[in-house]
Amino acid sequence: MTETRLDAVKLDGAGPVYDQIRRAIRDLVVSGEWQPGTSVPPEHALMEQLGASRMTVHRALVQLAREGLIIRRRRSGTVVATPPASHAMLDILSIPEEVRQLGQAYAYEVLARTDGRPSPEVAELFGLKRSDKVAHLLVVHRADGKPHVLEERVIHVAGVTGLSDEDFAGTPPGDWLLQHSLWSQAEHAISAIGAGEEQAALLDIAVGEPCLLVERRTWNQLQPVTAVRLLYPGFRHRFVGRFGPYGAA
Amino acid sequence: MTETRLDAVKLDGAGPVYDQIRRAIRDLVVSGEWQPGTSVPPEHALMEQLGASRMTVHRALVQLAREGLIIRRRRSGTVVATPPASHAMLDILSIPEEVRQLGQAYAYEVLARTDGRPSPEVAELFGLKRSDKVAHLLVVHRADGKPHVLEERVIHVAGVTGLSDEDFAGTPPGDWLLQHSLWSQAEHAISAIGAGEEQAALLDIAVGEPCLLVERRTWNQLQPVTAVRLLYPGFRHRFVGRFGPYGAA
DNA sequence: ACTTGCCAATTGCATATGCAATTGGATAGC
DNA sequence: GCTATCCAATTGCATATGCAATTGGCAAGT
Structure with missing residues (x-):
């Protein structure tokens, strides 16, 4: 279980706060800076670090979880997911x-x-x-x-x-x-x-x-x-x- | 612009409220009961009809919008989307x-x-x-x-x-x-x-x-x-x- | 050691509230 | 009639707050 550096999460001020948080964490994950298995800071920590309310942080994390980048469990916290088997999309046009x-x-x-x-x-x-x-x-x-x-x-x-x-x-x-x-x-x-x-x-x-x-x-x-x-x-x-x-x- | 009957939205009591609302509306859309172009009741109406808070209704609608089933615009309200060009998924396995x-x-x-x-x-x-x-x-x-x-x-x-x-x-x-x-x-x-x-x-x-x-x-x-x-x-x-x-x- | 039970950390969910942004439609003025 | 302006409906976003559910790990007891 690797450490995650809390101060790695940086907002860019563009658009809604929850989305800034989402993108910031997503970038850390897809860039490989946060490897699969590393634990993401708990909501309270992010909340203090970023100066946002818990619900706002929560919203960002919930969305990332739905996108499959992170896995959340009560008590044990949030960890970076290992990339799933990919799906390729083919557009079906008329x-x-x-x-x-x-x-x-x-x-x-x-x-x-x-x-x-x-x-x-x-x-x-x-x-x-x-x-x-x-x-x-x-x-x-x-x-x-x-x-x-x-x-x-x-x-x-x-x-x-x-x-x-x-x-x-x-x-x-x-x-x-x-x-x-x-x-x-x-x-x-x-x-x-x-x-x-x-x-x-x-x-x-x-x-x-x-x-x-x-x-x-x-x-x-x-x-x-x-x-x-x-x-x-x-x-x-x-x-x-x-x-x-x-x-x- | 067809009418939508507000009382068509029925919760089933299974799982989180926001998800009940989401599924209820999704079912009306995919079953064709709410045709593309019909307008979805505004948050306030759903809120009263269903006895949930606005934020909860909001959450359901936001999610449906992200899934592409409805389109939301300030002031003009929420309407049922026309199905997009389909995407077929092919699993890529090793x-x-x-x-x-x-x-x-x-x-x-x-x-x-x-x-x-x-x-x-x-x-x-x-x-x-x-x-x-x-x-x-x-x-x-x-x-x-x-x-x-x-x-x-x-x-x-x-x-x-x-x-x-x-x-x-x-x-x-x-x-x-x-x-x-x-x-x-x-x-x-x-x-x-x-x-x-x-x-x-x-x-x-x-x-x-x-x-x-x-x-x-x-x-x-x-x-x-x-x-x-x-x-x-x-x-x-x-x-x-x-x-x-x-x-x- | 091993088991049981409890506590606290963490996420999940819902509410109430307030303000911002957008814009359809009404209204007033020309 | 036509246009500029304003209003109100509607969604978007953020906060503060409280409680529920889950569970890792510690402590107590055997």
Whole structure:
């Protein structure tokens, strides 16, 4: 248990006091000056050192604890946490947004739509009964005219209202669903796969070309809403994220 | 601007009052009962309705605002936010951990190590001067004896202490670095690529086989620490994340 | 030694209070 | 009508205060 020097905590006078305290301590932690395991001075000490009230110091410490930089326990005090396993964040944008952010012209085309019952595989994967009604969609999204991503989607009809009257002429299904359905939970998986024959033709790439496959399933209160497979040609796509040891940067 | 019914906020008596209030309002928002754009009752109203002090109500609302569910402005009040673009979280585990979580036996092998200057590409990619010293490493990680992932790593010698004395016999470089260096910022990218000839041989797969490529670069206070390319055979790997509309689930 | 019980240090939570900052909307003046 | 001004509603921040809950460590007793 290393010592912490109390006078290392220095306020900079910018913004609310509680936030100055928070930043001051955070900087000591992320700079490594206060190593994991060292104990942070108790609230009373900081309160006297900094000339702030206990509640103000408390507020700063509570926030740092919520951010995972410190761990607080009654009686035994506050110690610097060891950085947790990191989480990388990937922004999930709608595909039109994604394309426009790249500065390219967006277009899409609904290649096929069938309304019916789920195939056994789909029902299994998605937790549906064979008797539930679903819509299948096949959409290709284009950026500057070139195929950008191939979307295969299954929508659980009972989970969305107004689906049967919608032809997706004005809005691609993903965006339409965002506006017309609620979701409370999603899961996605990223993997790599070679393009199949049909897929290669639609994406205008060679068969076997490595692609990023993003599979996403969405529920609302345990009821399935939609499942989608997005196939991105690998050589022109990368998902980028930035972060720090304690969370998003 | 829709109306919000004040009496919709109901406490459940479990845990701290401020947290009951927070959860009660959060539930109204995520259930869609309070649509985006509707205004949340002012602190005074909630205070009277719930029989709590203003500071307690305040605390709940401040926290909800930090979580992005509501937006607060002086005088104009508090309104329900429209859900932001989602972030998906991918847990970044150390590779030994990753393998063990799959219930498989972990092993690794350092295939090559060279200490020297960065190649022009590496220097460019990583923001190093040609004169900086770097170590190159090539490591294969195995799960139950089979190649799991191929790691190509560059380490900026000046950014880490004790590197030259370390032979990575006991700990793979990624884990060793976590223990012996600080980092404040990281960036990673995921893409799909076909295995090259050498890579295919080391991973025991066919040339051109689709693979997930994870590239990660790490800095400490703007100084480069390490850059790594992790090549996962695509057919046996997927990165999975779970989340909700307002963040991690 | 080992166990039990107690004390005090430390954090957690809630309240009451006061003032500052922002700004929508009303009002007065032109 | 249009603009400048003021007012009041609302949130933001800090303090002072008191009690509750947890628990490390000491002390007493066996």
